[in-house]
Amino acid sequence: MGKINVKAEGLEKNYGKVQAVRSVSFEVEEGELFGLIGPDGAGKTSIFRMLASLILPDSGTVRVAGFDPVKQYQDVRRRIGYMPGRFSLYQDLSVEENVQFFASVFGTSLSENYELVADIYRQIEPFRDRKAGALSGGMKQKLALCCALIHKPEVLLLDEPTTGVDPVSRKEFWQMLKRLKTKGISVVVSTPYMDEAGLCDRIALIQKGKILRIDAPERISESFPFGLWLLRAREMFALLTSLRKYPHAQSAYSFGEDIHFVFQKGKENPEALKEYLQGLAFKDLEIREGKPTIEDCFMAMDS
Amino acid sequence: MADYVIQAESLSKHFGKFKAVDSISFEVKAGEIFGFLGANGAGKTTAMRMLTGLSYPTSGQAKVAGFDVRKHPEDIRRNIGYMSQKFSLYEDLTVRENIRFFGGIYRMSDAAIERKCRELLRGLQLESEAGQLVGSLPLGWKQKLAFSVAVFHDPKIVFLDEPTGGVDPVTRRLFWDMIYQKASGGLTVFVTTHYMDEAEYCDRVSIMVDGRIEALDSPKALKKKYSSQTMDEVFLKLARQ
Numbered sequence: 001m002g003k004i005n006v007k008a009e010g011l012e013k014n015y016g017k018v019q020a021v022r023s024v025s026f027e028v029e030e031g032e033l034f035g036l037i038g039p040d041g042a043g044k045t046s047i048f049r050m051l052a053s054l055i056l057p058d059s060g061t062v063r064v065a066g067f068d069p070v071k072q073y074q075d076v077r078r079r080i081g082y083m084p085g086r087f088s089l090y091q092d093l094s095v096e097e098n099v100q101f102f103a104s105v106f107g108t109s110l111s112e113n114y115e116l117v118a119d120i121y122r123q124i125e126p127f128r129d130r131k132a133g134a135l136s137g138g139m140k141q142k143l144a145l146c147c148a149l150i151h152k153p154e155v156l157l158l159d160e161p162t163t164g165v166d167p168v169s170r171k172e173f174w175q176m177l178k179r180l181k182t183k184g185i186s187v188v189v190s191t192p193y194m195d196e197a198g199l200c201d202r203i204a205l206i207q208k209g210k211i212l213r214i215d216a217p218e219r220i221s222e223s224f225p226f227g228l229w230l231l232r233a234r235e236m237f238a239l240l241t242s243l244r245k246y247p248h249a250q251s252a253y254s255f256g257e258d259i260h261f262v263f264q265k266g267k268e269n270p271e272a273l274k275e276y277l278q279g280l281a282f283k284d285l286e287i288r289e290g291k292p293t294i295e296d297c298f299m300a301m302d303s
Numbered sequence: 304m305a306d307y308v309i310q311a312e313s314l315s316k317h318f319g320k321f322k323a324v325d326s327i328s329f330e331v332k333a334g335e336i337f338g339f340l341g342a343n344g345a346g347k348t349t350a351m352r353m354l355t356g357l358s359y360p361t362s363g364q365a366k367v368a369g370f371d372v373r374k375h376p377e378d379i380r381r382n383i384g385y386m387s388q389k390f391s392l393y394e395d396l397t398v399r400e401n402i403r404f405f406g407g408i409y410r411m412s413d414a415a416i417e418r419k420c421r422e423l424l425r426g427l428q429l430e431s432e433a434g435q436l437v438g439s440l441p442l443g444w445k446q447k448l449a450f451s452v453a454v455f456h457d458p459k460i461v462f463l464d465e466p467t468g469g470v471d472p473v474t475r476r477l478f479w480d481m482i483y484q485k486a487s488g489g490l491t492v493f494v495t496t497h498y499m500d501e502a503e504y505c506d507r508v509s510i511m512v513d514g515r516i517e518a519l520d521s522p523k524a525l526k527k528k529y530s531s532q533t534m535d536e537v538f539l540k541l542a543r544q
Contacts, residue, residue: 039471040442136344164468166342166497167535168542192469193498207471236504237483253476256500256533257522295472302473 002029005155005186006051010060013046020046022209024060028155028186033177035217036190037197037294038206044190045085048159051188052082065154078106081148085159087140091133095124095143098132099150106151113152116183120146120176138169145176156180158189162196174199194295205298212301217294224292224300226250227268230258233282242280246273253299260296306333307366308460308491309354314363316349323349325514326363333459336482336492338502341511342542347495348464350511354493355462356380368459381409384453384461388468391449394438398429401437402452409456423451443474450481460491467498479504499535508534510541517541 006028013021021043028034036044049055050062053069053076062069065079089098099121103109110121124142127135132143141161148156158177162170174196177187181201189200197203198217205212205220213220233239240259243252248267253260263269274287309331316324324346331337341347352358354367356376365372368382392401402423406416424430427447437445446466454461463482467475479501486492494505502508502522509519518525518541522534531537 039474040469042471136342138343160469164343164465164497166345166542167499167538168342170497171539192471194472237480237487240480253473254479254500254504256503299472302471 002031004028004063005030005032005065006034006188007063008047008051008060009062011047011050011057011062012059013043013050013055014058019209021050021057024206024209024211026204026211026214028188030154030186031181031184033181033187033189033199033201035197035200035203036188036206037192037194037200037203037298038190039192041208042206043209044206045159048082048084048157048188048190051155052080052157053077078151079154080157081151081153081155082157083144083148083159083161085163087144089132089140089144089147092131094129094131095135096128098143098147102147103150108151110150113150116152116180117146117149119179120149123172136169137165138172141165141169141173142176145173149180154185156185156187156189158187160190160192162191162193170196194293194298197294203294205294205301207298207302212298220297221292221294224297226262226265226292226300228290228292228296229261229263229270229273229287230255230290231261231277231285231287232258233277233285235282239277239282239285242277242282246276248273251299255293255295258290260290260292262300307331308333308335309337309365309367309493311354311365312363314350314353314365315361316346316353316358317361322514324353324360327511327514327516328363329509329516329519331460331491331493333491334486334489335507336486336494336505338505338508339493339495339511340502340508340538345511345542346514347511351462351464351493351495354379355383355385382458382460384456384458385464386449386453386461386466387464388466392437392445392452395436397434397436398424398440398448399433401448402455405452405455411456419455423455427451442470443477446470446474446478447481450478454485454490458490460493461485463492463494465495465497467496467501475501499533499538502534502538510538512542 004027009025011021011024038044050057051064053073056070064076067075069076099110120142162173181187202216204214240252243249243261248264250262250264270287277285307330312328313326315326339347353360353372356372356379367379370378402420403416424433467478482492507521509516525537529537529540
């Protein structure tokens, strides 16, 4: 097992009556890509802020890069790169000026750690004279990542770096993260896109301040406790409605061009289901068994 | 002849030398769920601003809900619904106040607002929360309310700008159930999204690349044309070419 670079134990954070983070514990190793996966309001941002020494936990302990963010916040801040959810670079400075500014704050320069950011910097370099505020969403995120890496941090904290970013830019961003972890940087990244969970080494599924489960993404999908059936027909919405009315239905949800259907425990009988649907005269009806995704698992745990 | 709610012909918007929208032509039929996709910076927002009467085209024509975007932008705004993830409801007004406010903006009569408000609250099962501040509602409820308010004045078409960003997977699907329900009642839905599984729920999808519409068809036909298994693949092939 590698060196533990992030360790949270029993973290709690309340805002008045709202329990934003409830007894959260996890560890992240050196060179690990660790995902916090959950919707808005799950508590992801509060966890990041506690790791980054920006807010204090109500209880619990944290170690980041070997230091305590509560007592040794200066040591922590020198060793982390933090990219908050909201774009927080200087909109009216150019791309190059932003990079230079963040480098100088940490007493370094672009050339000193160029090897680490080269691959990202090359993509934004054609726009280096453009003001950061005038960049497209995907480019802004690349610039922000570049600035967060400029001082060669041991731990990279990325709060929803791909939210609102188009699928192509999202894929490029994740490829960059993969390359970063080969350099030994621990990356903690959050996302509301469940399809991105599979790109992490391990993930924590979070809902309403609580961690539902921590594991490798493939182990989570393998442990889906039900049989999953994929259905499609010409009239998808009617099919969805009929499936929900089926007496032995546990759940039926749209997933792209299929509907994912789960039988109640002990009631699994695809032949009977097929007969029921044929009786309703659906056209081009298809039923087949499928593999659950992280999103299926999240929804099953959440409900 | 089909009944069109949007007809755009060579619609363009230039900012200086930059062609944000470069001569797009397409139609949206009544009752259709139309997905409007594209990478960040491809020109979706600019195109939507023209179609909703907020931005004047550099050249080309468009008719929305029967009105010309150049000559009658006011009429367009009165006859469409609009919802975005960012701006939709006033958090410091109650549920009922928000409904009354938007009904008033669209010049509905007090009696009509009163009657439809009751129907809306019953439909959403929000009757006991009518006096609560919108800011105190869970995100999923806010979103359903925002959608219901956007179509409160019975527009022919509703524009949804990334309506499901950041929402949990169950709520996201319940939201699409609402869209389907309204569309089956004849409402035309024009929607942008970054979730490619949601592109599959649309009747037809257009994909913008660098200001132009590069592809427009049903998800099924697009997947066939680009020999792809999913809309995600189609999108990647088009946007990376």
